[in-house]
Amino acid sequence: MKIKLENCNKTYIKNGIKNHVLKDLSYEFEPSTFYAIMGESGSGKSTLINILAGLLKFDTGNLKFNNKIYHGDVEFSKLRLRSIGLVYQSYLLNEQMTAIENVMLPLYLNNDLAKKEKILLSQEKLKIVGLSNKVEHFPKELSGGEQQRVAVARALINNPEIILADEPTGNLDIKNEKDIFEMLKKESIEGKCVIVVSHNPFIKKYADKLLILENGELYEK
Amino acid sequence: MKNNLKDYILMNIKNNKTNLLIVLVLIIFQILVIVGASYYSSIKNFWNEFMSNSYEFDLVYIIEENLNNREALVKKLKENPHVKDVFQYDEFISFGTLKEFQDENKNGEIELFGTISGVKKIVLGKDIEKNFEMICPANFYPDSLIYNNNSNYNYKNSISLRDKLDQKLKMNFIGTMPIELKLVGIFDDNYDFSSPNVCYVSHDTLKQLNLKYQKDLEVQEMPIYILLDDIQNADVLLDYEEITEYTKMKEINREVGDKVIRITGISTLLFGLCIGLLIYFLFMRRVKNESRNIAILSLVGFSKKKIKKLYYFEIIILYVMSFVVALIISYFIAFHFVEWFLWNSPSLSLIKVVISKFAIFGCLIINILLLLISSKKSLSKIDELNISELIYE
Ligand SMILES: Nc1ncnc2c1ncn2[C@@H]1O[C@H](COP(=O)(O)OP(=O)(O)OP(=O)(O)O)[C@@H](O)[C@H]1O
Numbered sequence: 001m002k003i004k005l006e007n008c009n010k011t012y013i014k015n016g017i018k019n020h021v022l023k024d025l026s027y028e029f030e031p032s033t034f035y036a037i038m039g040e041s042g043s044g045k046s047t048l049i050n051i052l053a054g055l056l057k058f059d060t061g062n063l064k065f066n067n068k069i070y071h072g073d074v075e076f077s078k079l080r081l082r083s084i085g086l087v088y089q090s091y092l093l094n095e096q097m098t099a100i101e102n103v104m105l106p107l108y109l110n111n112d113l114a115k116k117e118k119i120l121l122s123q124e125k126l127k128i129v130g131l132s133n134k135v136e137h138f139p140k141e142l143s144g145g146e147q148q149r150v151a152v153a154r155a156l157i158n159n160p161e162i163i164l165a166d167e168p169t170g171n172l173d174i175k176n177e178k179d180i181f182e183m184l185k186k187e188s189i190e191g192k193c194v195i196v197v198s199h200n201p202f203i204k205k206y207a208d209k210l211l212i213l214e215n216g217e218l219y220e221k
Numbered sequence: 222m223k224n225n226l227k228d229y230i231l232m233n234i235k236n237n238k239t240n241l242l243i244v245l246v247l248i249i250f251q252i253l254v255i256v257g258a259s260y261y262s263s264i265k266n267f268w269n270e271f272m273s274n275s276y277e278f279d280l281v282y283i284i285e286e287n288l289n290n291r292e293a294l295v296k297k298l299k300e301n302p303h304v305k306d307v308f309q310y311d312e313f314i315s316f317g318t319l320k321e322f323q324d325e326n327k328n329g330e331i332e333l334f335g336t337i338s339g340v341k342k343i344v345l346g347k348d349i350e351k352n353f354e355m356i357c358p359a360n361f362y363p364d365s366l367i368y369n370n371n372s373n374y375n376y377k378n379s380i381s382l383r384d385k386l387d388q389k390l391k392m393n394f395i396g397t398m399p400i401e402l403k404l405v406g407i408f409d410d411n412y413d414f415s416s417p418n419v420c421y422v423s424h425d426t427l428k429q430l431n432l433k434y435q436k437d438l439e440v441q442e443m444p445i446y447i448l449l450d451d452i453q454n455a456d457v458l459l460d461y462e463e464i465t466e467y468t469k470m471k472e473i474n475r476e477v478g479d480k481v482i483r484i485t486g487i488s489t490l491l492f493g494l495c496i497g498l499l500i501y502f503l504f505m506r507r508v509k510n511e512s513r514n515i516a517i518l519s520l521v522g523f524s525k526k527k528i529k530k531l532y533y534f535e536i537i538i539l540y541v542m543s544f545v546v547a548l549i550i551s552y553f554i555a556f557h558f559v560e561w562f563l564w565n566s567p568s569l570s571l572i573k574v575v576i577s578k579f580a581i582f583g584c585l586i587i588n589i590l591l592l593l594i595s596s597k598k599s600l601s602k603i604d605e606l607n608i609s610e611l612i613y614e
């Protein structure tokens with residue numbers, strides 16, 4: 001799935017002070033590509049990721065997925081469910097749910113699969129991220145790296161065409177960071193459009209395209 | 222509801238201790254509404270039925286000071302087609318003691334009413350046919366203090382006269398020599414308005430006894446009692462020039478019913494308001510507390526509309542649970558209502574409290590409205606959540 005941003009503008013207004021974060025930003029993200037987005041703190045990387053995920057509205061411009069424009073919460077929710085996997089720095093797991101229940105969460109909205117199939121599928125994804133022995137653990141009972149693996153498994157559960165990650169390794173050590181990047185890389189090789197925001201120069205090793213967000217615009221490097 | 226979401230909702234229900242509070246409060250509230258409304262409608266039925274069956278409601282009396290020819294008026298009245306019975310004080314009421322029923326709870330005193338036959342529904346034996354025959358109520362309780370607060374009345378301790386049927390009972394009439402009255406029948410006191418300490422004999426029996434033992438009774442100064450075919454026709458009495466006004470013996474006393482309606486009505490309103498506010502605040506707090514989980518749902522593809530639906534379903538499940546429990550408890554309370562609350566009231570202990578459809582229906586309507594308004598209002602907070610900010614908190 002292609003993502004196309006056309007002349008996208010985003011301005012935050014707080015206490016009367018305007019902050020023009022994205023300025024006429026245009027870019028086209030292609031499938032089968034690992035994009036690394038870097039940029040100074042406050043340059044608007046998270047803003048961009050949330051706009052791409054449909055979680056944040058922009059002021060002017062167009063956002064198209066395979067040339068289609070999506071409107072409203074219901075349409076974007078459906079798009080996220082089927083086609084976008086999201087990974088954030090803070091893992092964002094439901095603390096009351098076990099690892100497998102967290103991974104299965106998006107499947108609650110899937111009526112085509114039987115419950116058994118859902119469990120099998122979730123187990124399989126947890127195995128891919130190396131957690132087959134901690135399926136029934138609650139987030140509290142997992143390390144940061146393990147929690148992020150659960151989040152990755154959840155992002156992959158519906159086999160989305162797009163994966164967006166905002167500093168997925170921000171809280172992790174080098175070993176875990178490497179594992180996560182490798183998992184994401186593998187997805188891009190399998191045809192997905194993977195967009196990862198990171199401060200870590202280490203990501204350059206995995207990136208097919210390195211993008212810098214600066215002064216509200218994206219530059220390829 | 223889609224099968225998959227059920228698991229999620231059930232898990233949420235399980236994880237939330239405040240739900241227990243909501244269910245509990247809803248149960249109490251619904252019991253109040255169901256039992257209150259049922260009690261009210263039972264009282265209403267009780268009075269309506271009693272009114273149509275009780276001859277006392279068709280009874281009036283007249284007091285005329287300058288009546289020259291009392292006997293002539295009585296005779297004229299007896300000829301009126303709307304008049305079923307005419308009698309005077311000495312044929313109407315007296316008192317006696319049945320010593321064999323005296324014990325620490327009962328003083329054995331009964332009221333003896335004079336009547337024509339055919340006004341009581343006999344369930345055992347026969348109606349009064351001859352003098353010195355007597356009929357008594359099925360739930361018999363011979364105690365003159367029955368309407369006093371210090372009485373030991375308990376409807377469960379009423380006496381069955383089955384074994385005494387066709388026997389002569391010794392009665393001390395106005396505290397004098399014992400006389401004998403034959404118990405020929407037992408009448409249904411659930412059917413009309415009867416006190417448990419009232420037995421009936423013929424007018425003539427009373428008159429004879431009074432002539433003998435109460436010679437000083439000034440009947441001429443007492444009222445004349447008239448039993449009409451229907452109290453609606455009472456105005457025919459005013460056609461007689463001797464009669465200036467009449468007074469009804471008994472009029473329906475709606476006070477108890479009105480009190481019940483007022484108490485349950487007001488407490489339902491207040492309690493309902495409190496529950497509405499409670500649910501509103503609890504769910505608002507939950508939306509706030511669970512905003513992170515809501516954000517998680519949102520980012521894996523649940524629309525806000527769907528998330529709100531999850532909460533609605535949760536509320537519906539909680540409500541259905543509380544409704545079922547409340548209904549069961551209400552049936553139980555209604556079944557024991559008389560035993561628990563009305564056992565010492567001679568007239569109200571005859572009420573049968575049954576859960577009315579009207580009560581259940583009313584309860585449903587009130588609660589659905591209550592839940593709809595309070596949950597809609599509190600869940601609208603979900604729309605105001607800013608997911609993209611919550612993610613970074
Ligand atoms: N909800 C908001 N209201 C007002 N200003 C905001 C809001 N969110 C972000 N900003 C501002 O917009 C700018 C870009 O924020 P953003 O979070 O996208 O930066 P970032 O590149 O992700 O930074 P970091 O690398 O530190 O995560 C910042 O200056 C920030 O203060």
Ligand SMILES: [Mg+2]
Pocket residue numbers: 045046047166
């Ligand atoms: Mg950021």
